[in-house]
Amino acid sequence: MMEDDGDTNDQQFAQAIAEDALLAFTDNGACQPLVDAILNAIPSVWYANDPDYVDSWYTMSTSSSGRLVGAAGNGTMTVEPYCVSALSPPAHPLT
Known part of the structure; x- marks a missing residue:
């Protein structure tokens, strides 16, 4: 950041x-x-x-949520999962 x-x-x-x-x-x-x-x-x-430079966040995943404190302790970030429908697999795969 x-x-x-x-x-x-x-x-x-x-x-x-x-x-x-x-x-x-x-x-x-x-x-x-x-x-x-x-x-x-x-x-x-x-x-x-x-x-x-304020701070860095090294590891975030698709399950990360809540308030994350940066590695240096200088910044915070609030995250939550967000699904982009165009990139999600179809509910019923075509055969």
Whole structure:
């Protein structure tokens, strides 16, 4: 199971907030070079909101039903048998 938050990257957002905050609360951005250096030193992958692994279910069968907890204990799934009539054997086989 994977979780997807929309694949956003918050690096530009963080920089915009830092710049606006510095202009509003300091002497017109005198600390801006320091903040820019810090934000630019942070790896860009830290800002990325990529899909995340949640959990795995290794064994399920046609008789599985109920609430199943994943192997890592991070996710749950509720399952029940479901019959697809087009794939089921005919009730009276043709001879």
